[in-house]
Each structure stands twice: as C-alpha cells, then as structure tokens.
Amino acid sequence: MTAIAITAAGGPEVLVPARMAVPVPGQGEILVKVKAAGVNRPDLMQRQGLYPPPPGAPLTPGLEIAGEVAALGTGVQRYETGDRVCALVQGGGYAEYAVVHEDNALPIPPGFSFEEAAAIPETFFTVWTNVFDRGGLQEGQTLLVHGGSSGIGTTAIMLAKALGSTVVVTAGSDEKCQACRDLGADLAINYRTQDFVAVMKEAKLEAHVILDMVGGDYVARNFRVAAMNARIVQIAFQKGSKIDIDLMPLMLKRLYLTGSTLRPRSVAEKAEIARALEDTVWPLFAGGQIRPKIFRTFPLAKACDAHALLEQSEHIGKVVLKV
Template sequence: MSNDSKIPARMTVVAISEPGGPMVLKPEKRDVPVPGPGQILIRVRAAGVNRPDVLQRKGAYPPPPGASDLPGLEVAGEVAATGEAATRWRVGDRVCALTPGGGYAEYVLVHESNALPVPSGFTFTEAAAIPETFFTVWHNVFQRGALVKGETILVHGGSSGIGTTAIQLASAFGSYVVVTAGSAEKCNACLRLGADRAINYHEEDFVPAVREATGGRGADVILDMVGGDYVARNYQAAAVDGRIVQIATQAGAIASGDFSRLMVKRLTHTGSTLRPRSTEFKATIAAELEAKVWPLLEQRRIAPVMDMIYPLHEAWRAHERMEEGSHIGKIVLDVG
C-alpha cells in the first residue's frame, strides 16, 4: 500500500445518531479506514447531498451490506492512500467518486474503478456534485431508456440535481427536452440549461402540454422520480414504443394505471436503484461516462448546477434545504 504520511488516525464524520429529522445528523470522531485490495482512500474535500441521504436519515433507506453506515454517495478530493492491486491512481491525484456510503467524512474508501478524474478547471465542490446524478442519468436515460438523437425526453423534476443533469446531457446528445417543474423560476432555470419546453405543473397538466409540444406524438423517454398518480399520466404522455424509467416514487410507490394503454402503445416501464448495484456494474458506467461525457465536462459544455454549499458540520442545514424543495441543482458539503 502506498499512502500519504500525513494521514491522521482519527477523522471527523457526520453520522445519523438516530432516525429522524435533520438535527439527528451529528459530528463525531471515527478511525480513518484503511484501503483493502483494489480500493483507494480519498481525502474528502467536498461531498454531494442527495435525496437517498435524506431517506437514510429517516430510517427508510438502509445502506447495502458491507457499506458504511454514514450518509454520502458522492465525493471529490485527493487520493490519500491506495490498497493492494489498486493501480489506476496515485497518491495526490484529484478524483471524484461514487460511493456506497460514507461520504459525510474527511476520508472515505471507494473501489478505484468507481472514481474518475476531477475535470480540469472544476473545483472540488463542483466535482462532488457530478457522480451520483451523472451515473444515475447515464444508466437510466441512455442505457435503460435508450434515448437517441432526435427523440423527445420528458424529465419530471427538471430543476433537481437529476433533472438539471438530464436536461444538459439529453440536449448535448441531440434530443428534444421537455421538463416539469414547480415554479416559474424553476421552469426558467430549466430553459436556460437547454430544455426546449418547461411545464409548470401547478398551472398546467403535463399530459396535453407534452402532446402539444410534440405534435401529438408524445415523449419517447420519460424519466420519473414522482410515481403515484404520475404513472397513469406518463402512459398517456408517452409516444408509441415509449420507455418510462422510474428512479424514485416521491408521491407514492403504489399506483393504478390503464395497462391497455401500455399494450396498445407497446410501452416499456422499467426502473432501477443505483446504490445496491455491484462495484463492477458501476465501473462499466464510469467507463462510459469517461469516454462520452467527460470530454463535455472538460470543455465545460455541461456542468453541474450548484445550489448551495454548507460546511460538513452543518449537514443538517443541507438536509433542511433539500426537504424545503426550493433548491435548483445540487447541494454540496464543503469538507475542507
């Protein structure tokens, strides 16, 4: 193992003291972990905040077996140590990484294949806002949803971290992008990012709006994090041979729908969760991102939309911000 001689024995983390509201997030001291075979230890400079962190804090999203009990699914920082057979990175390299947990800490372990270089010119706080949403959008929109140039995508929650990423990537690869969002401010932010049509769902029914925006065809791909009554409405808004990809169910996991519409339109309704997937699976996404998306980041043709940055010890404020629902883009913790 090679390592930075300045690695301390103990580190500050933010842990979930008990299931509950934002104030259960409390700083504490823990031992700095040691990388195993194929792993790297990252000195965390910034950590992204995501909705699964909120669900975990509430006791509704336990970490997968073997993962850290700390929240935090994405980080950016420097490689502080490398484990046996970890050959890609050297101590001091600037990386951002998808983690199975443990990001709310000064140090975190990840498999070397789940890390990517910090794009040139990006700050650590910007880089920490990339992995979770870019891995999620790439897998669900382009792999599962099979979106191709010239097709229409409908993105629900367009102003979220996932939504702002999906808008930029779909637009960059030549798709027509329709989004839903909950205010005029959020709709305008989506349009500035490259959305072709933004629907304020408080003022407009997205089903006729999507049909009108697509000349009656409907959306080829629908990225949905809402669930509930959106399921049946997505079937109405989808084009023939449309693909609906479910990545969350914020309005409820139980829904009823007209399945004759699914049959007549030959729809595909699929979904996924990323966190429990294997290290090897995530490595395949990382490789595709590095080949196809990293050049766009390097040219700054796309970039994560930054909402607010909080210090690590104020992670509770970041969670409050996320639960308020007024954020546009990514919320990040500055670990220092």
C-alpha cells in the first residue's frame, strides 16, 4: 500500500509517499480501507520529532480515519466487511489501509461523506473527554475556548451550543471570529486586537469551563475570567508549558486546573469515550444539528502541503486528506 513516511524530523517536506506492507488485523481489530484521514496538530509535532508514537503504534502519522471495513481480525463482533466506519487510531492514518480495534471505531453517520467522517474522531473524542468529562460542562454554563477557529475549537462551539451552553471563543482574525459566530459562538474575541479578559469583564461573563491549547501567559489570564469552582483544561501549550504564576486565584476561586492527552490512552478508555459519543453526539449528527466543518482537502500524496497549511494557522475548521 501507499502510506506517508516521515523521513526525518523536520518541516513538511519530510513527509513523502512510500510503499509499505498492509497491516494485518489482530484479535478484536478491523482492517479499514482508508478513504479519508484527518490532519491534526499532534501529527505536526510527531513530524517535528516532538511527539513520538506510543510503544507499538505505527510510525506513520495520522490519528483519525474514515473508510470501509476490508477485513476482520478474530473475535470481531460489531462490524462486517463493507461497513462504513470512522475511527480513532494510535497512528497510521495517512495510508491506504489502517488497523484499529473495533471498540475504537464508530459507524459513519447517515449522509456523511468520508471526508466529513474523517473529521470526527480526534476532535470529537478530544472535546468530549476534556470539555464534558474532565471539564464537566453543564447546560446553562459558559464555555471559553481558545483557538475557536481550529478543528477542536469549531467542534467545541457546535457541541457546547447543541447541548445548551453559552460559548465564548478567542481567534486570530475578524474573519475567524465571524466564522465562530456563524457556528454559534455567543462572543468571539480577536486576540490580536482585543484583551479577552477585558472583553469578558465588560460583557459580565465568567467561564465555568475553559478549554486552553495556548498556555503561557493565558494560564494566569484564565484565572481572571474563571467563575467560582471553574474547571480549566489544558490540552496543548502553543505559548509554552513553563510559566511563573501567582496561584492565589486558584485557591480563592476554588478552581480546578487539569489537562490530558488522548493518544496514549488504552483501547478500553477510548472505547468508553466512543460509547459516550454514540449515545450523545450521534443523535445530533442524525438530526442535522451539527456537522464537522471542513476547510480544505488534499490528496494523500500532498500531506506535506496539508501540514504547511496547518502551520500557517489560516484554516477555519478541519484539514483532511483524501485517500
């Protein structure tokens, strides 16, 4: 099969198509003929040598796929060959075939293209586990999302609004802010021209849950806009993970500062998230209430161009590879 190899740690140019053996599904696993694969920032970090795959995971990048079941490992019960699925994989998504445990795969929602389905697993798994599980966002509460126009951000906006929350986002341009409002954000703040702390205070808004992929000086600023007993969830550190900070607000407001990563989690842990999504989010897909926002697609062989686009941070929504 054709798959994308990382020839060395470096820029997008190190991603090149290569011939590799088709993986063989093991106990409880399915082999998926990949039709589309999502592109995510962890893929960029892996390419740069900053985020190595977990032990036993494929070296080929790619954490989310959509396609058709091509073969079954022993003991598979839920799926049959030909079924349309999307799945969260430990790696290997940038390829013509990928293997995943059946419990980490989900049926493609009716009416969804493979490209739309490939934009679901990584982002929706991430948003669900961090905003609703660890963050505990409830109907009627306010969610603050930094990076509102990213794949994670657009997903968080749609899902939180569909489940009854007020949503505030930060984004890097007026165009991105408008796109976030179009998706349902109640307040969108251009962080290049506005101070989100001042804007939220003027609007008399406090956040009950904050989803932060920025870090750096945003951590202290998050404390300032957090409501009493708010939950702040770190999922990345684009401005750095090492900071000098006054933790007094953490104590006075009884805040919860937490964080998580998704890729190293066990099959069983990811399966639990998958079942929660199927119970809560799949009906929203079926009802037409939410749909992944695709910014641009690239052919598999142009994975390097997809990475270059993501690094420019000009996208609004998801970038997807067509296989």
